[in-house]
Amino acid sequence: MPEVTPEPTAPPAAPEDVLTAPLVVEFPFTRSLGPVRGAFLTGLRERTVLGIRATDGRVVVPPTEYDPETGEELSTLVEVAPTGTVTTWAWNPTPRRGQPLATPFAWVLVRLDGADTALLHALDAPGPDAVRTGMRVRVRWAADRTGAITDLACFVPDDAPAPETAEPAPHHGAFDDPVTGITVPARLDYTYAPGRAQTRYLRALGDRRTLGERCPVCRKVYVPPRGACPTCGVATAEQVEVGPRGTVTTFCIVNIKARNLDIEVPYVYAHIALDGAGLPLHARIGGIPYDQVRMGLRVEPVWRDGSRYPDHYRPTGEPDADYDSYKELI
Amino acid sequence: MSKEPVAVVGIGQTAHVAARRDVSLAGLVREAARRALDDAALDWRDIDAVVIGKAPDFFEGVMMPELFLADALGAVGKPLLRVHTAGSVGGSTALVAAKLVAARVHRTVLTLAFEKQSESNAMWGLSLPIPFQQPLLAGAGGFFAPHVRAYLRRSKAPDHIGSLVAYKDRRNALKNPYAHLHEVDLTLEKVRSSPMLWDPIRYSETCPSSDGACAMVLTDTAGAARSPHPPAWLHGGAMRSEPTLFAGKDFVSPRAGRDCAADVYRQSGITDPRREIDAVEMYVPFSWYEPMWLENLGFAAEGEGWRLTESGATALDGDLPVNPSGGVLSTNPIGASGMLRFAEAALQVRGRAGEHQIDGARRALGHAYGGGAQFFSMWLVGADRPE
Numbered sequence: 188m189p190e191v192t193p194e195p196t197a198p199p200a201a202p203e204d205v206l207t208a209p210l211v212v213e214f215p216f217t218r219s220l221g222p223v224r225g226a227f228l229t230g231l232r233e234r235t236v237l238g239i240r241a242t243d244g245r246v247v248v249p250p251t252e253y254d255p256e257t258g259e260e261l262s263t264l265v266e267v268a269p270t271g272t273v274t275t276w277a278w279n280p281t282p283r284r285g286q287p288l289a290t291p292f293a294w295v296l297v298r299l300d301g302a303d304t305a306l307l308h309a310l311d312a313p314g315p316d317a318v319r320t321g322m323r324v325r326v327r328w329a330a331d332r333t334g335a336i337t338d339l340a341c342f343v344p345d346d347a348p349a350p351e352t353a354e355p356a357p358h359h360g361a362f363d364d365p366v367t368g369i370t371v372p373a374r375l376d377y378t379y380a381p382g383r384a385q386t387r388y389l390r391a392l393g394d395r396r397t398l399g400e401r402c403p404v405c406r407k408v409y410v411p412p413r414g415a416c417p418t419c420g421v422a423t424a425e426q427v428e429v430g431p432r433g434t435v436t437t438f439c440i441v442n443i444k445a446r447n448l449d450i451e452v453p454y455v456y457a458h459i460a461l462d463g464a465g466l467p468l469h470a471r472i473g474g475i476p477y478d479q480v481r482m483g484l485r486v487e488p489v490w491r492d493g494s495r496y497p498d499h500y501r502p503t504g505e506p507d508a509d510y511d512s513y514k515e516l517i
Numbered sequence: 518m519s520k521e522p523v524a525v526v527g528i529g530q531t532a533h534v535a536a537r538r539d540v541s542l543a544g545l546v547r548e549a550a551r552r553a554l555d556d557a558a559l560d561w562r563d564i565d566a567v568v569i570g571k572a573p574d575f576f577e578g579v580m581m582p583e584l585f586l587a588d589a590l591g592a593v594g595k596p597l598l599r600v601h602t603a604g605s606v607g608g609s610t611a612l613v614a615a616k617l618v619a620a621r622v623h624r625t626v627l628t629l630a631f632e633k634q635s636e637s638n639a640m641w642g643l644s645l646p647i648p649f650q651q652p653l654l655a656g657a658g659g660f661f662a663p664h665v666r667a668y669l670r671r672s673k674a675p676d677h678i679g680s681l682v683a684y685k686d687r688r689n690a691l692k693n694p695y696a697h698l699h700e701v702d703l704t705l706e707k708v709r710s711s712p713m714l715w716d717p718i719r720y721s722e723t724c725p726s727s728d729g730a731c732a733m734v735l736t737d738t739a740g741a742a743r744s745p746h747p748p749a750w751l752h753g754g755a756m757r758s759e760p761t762l763f764a765g766k767d768f769v770s771p772r773a774g775r776d777c778a779a780d781v782y783r784q785s786g787i788t789d790p791r792r793e794i795d796a797v798e799m800y801v802p803f804s805w806y807e808p809m810w811l812e813n814l815g816f817a818a819e820g821e822g823w824r825l826t827e828s829g830a831t832a833l834d835g836d837l838p839v840n841p842s843g844g845v846l847s848t849n850p851i852g853a854s855g856m857l858r859f860a861e862a863a864l865q866v867r868g869r870a871g872e873h874q875i876d877g878a879r880r881a882l883g884h885a886y887g888g889g890a891q892f893f894s895m896w897l898v899g900a901d902r903p904e
Contacts, residue, residue: 448654
């Protein structure tokens with residue numbers, strides 16, 4: 188078998204003048220397991236591998252709640268052996284974060300003795316030459332087991348011969364302290380590029396200028412610009428500086444702290460139509476008691492060193508704008 | 518060739534709660550699907566195709582969950598497809614399923630929508646920290662509250678209308694055994710004095726976060742003839758989309774919503790929705806959206822929706838009951854919420870809504886929207902087969 192060592196794929200390079208930044212999306216999702224998968228994972232904690240008897244008599248491992256062909260609800264759990272046969276495999280030369288083993292290993296499908304379907308897992312082997320379809324393997328249990336697929340640390344080669352027959356034993360599926368739910372941390376790593384139009388906008392913000400782009404058809408000015416008008420479907424090329432002053436077109440008073448936001452409540456979160464802009468942007472209002480903010484209030488940005496965006500907007504002292512002048516900009 | 522009439526002959530939903538820890542995701546959808554089949558007196562083998570929907574994958578962190586639900590939904594060997602249009606998805610999913618029957622591609626289709634929100638955090642899922650962008654500074658209701666204030670300014674509605682809607686819908690939910698919130702002791706005064714979270718939106722005027730699923734069996738004329746219970750007939754259905762943000766966007770009364778409703782009425786032969794429609798299930802995640810959508814959907818003139826609410830017309834015993842089921846304000850598994858609106862409309866015209874049945878309901882509207890007022894889907898169902 189020719190050995191192929193794929194390099195991790197790099198994202199396509201953005202043009203030099205376009206900003207990029209890493210974006211990590213990460214969350215510990217929870218899973219409620221239901222009766223069948225709950226029994227399976229609790230079994231792994233107790234070094235017991237459970238399968239389920241399908242309508243046609245086959246034993247499915249890992250067990251499914253519903254018949255893979257007829258969709259009928261299944262409930263007859265059986266215990267299969269911790270030994271089995273590799274039905275196919277693929278060598279993984281460069282394990283990544285979160286994979287079962289940190290050293291190169293084989294992804295294997297293993298049909299455990301007593302099962303009729305194969306389980307996907309990792310095989311700890313010195314190299315691809317040590318792996319073949321049909322080889323015998325056995326489970327290596329994790330030392331600390333919590334009721335998760337990782338309780339089955341991996342498979343290892345097994346020298347013992349295959350059993351003559353492997354009739355699975357009935358199992359009640361009941362354990363003390365059953366596992367009913369698990370936490371599954373997930374993480375996605377992206378490289379984010381906002382594009383050329385937004386890069387121009389962001390660079391101008393560095394000079395405390397707000398740059399929009401005008402649609403050549405409807406003449407509306409988009410802030411932030413997106414490089415195209417979403418209504419007319421044409422490119423926007425003409426750059427237009429808007430603001431810095433603007434009008435509060437609508438707002439709400441926030442009385443509960445949002446997650447990850449270090450702002451004392453209550454505060455005002457407002458839609459602000461900067462002078463010359465075709466739609467409002469959203470920002471916080473300061474420099475005025477929260478209960479005196481009103482639609483039509485004229486405001487200007489307050490910058491703080493080291494911040495990309497204005498920290499907040501404050502009243503300019505001008506007379507309020509007339510409703511008719513901003514009612515299309517809410 | 519004319520379109521095949523489409524009938525709703527089976528409806529099933531789970532009990533909706535904050536967290537269904539007793540079932541897996543597969544078990545949750547199975548429960549709703551089985552109940553829909555039972556209602557139609559059908560079995561898995563009677564279904565020709567399955568169309569499912571849910572909101573963004575981040576809401577459970579299961580990427581493309583349709584890939585592992587084929588066995589739970591009896592879809593092995595059949596077409597299984599997924600629809601996604603954010604919060605309106607439950608409605609869009611039903612409409613995609615209905616078109617398969619109307620086009621005579623399939624005779625009997627199972628359609629289902631779900632969300633198991635307890636597996637993630639919807640607010641997190643909707644506010645990923647995009648580099649270079651200013652974060653939304655206001656939390657879940659902060660996106661909606663400024664639009665409500667804009668409505669108040671435009672309509673000059675008195676500020677107690679939102680509380681009237683919340684109280685009405687939560688009282689209606691007491692008659693719906695499947696609803697998530699059953700606030701037996703709630704009074705109008707308690708709603709009015711509940712904390713102002715995102716002024717002008719109060720705590721009791723916001724929707725909950727639920728786990729739940731809803732399923733329907735849609736079939737053709739021959740299938741309807743075999744139904745043990747009266748079917749609901751599809752008279753009109755439409756979807757419309759528009760960008761979330763654009764110059765000229767009207768968040769108070771989005772054009773996509775108006776156009777979608779007009780299309781549904783045209784298909785259904787409705788010229789006066791206020792008089793010709795007997796019950797409405799509309800997507801009201803925050804109470805003020807009832808008067809806003811009453812205007813957007815053509816039940817009231819611009820600026821007059823709140824008067825309908827205030828008059829009691831939208832109450833269970835009014836002449837245009839809105840959300841007799843308790844609505845999104847009482848039950849909100851986001852991906853399923855739109856289909857629940859569609860299904861509850863169908864239950865009304867089938868006379869099978871139980872304690873929250875509107876006497877003599879012959880035509881009902883189901884409405885869903887989502888994605889920052891970006892997607893709209895609606896259907897009008899009737900007790901009579903369309904001509």
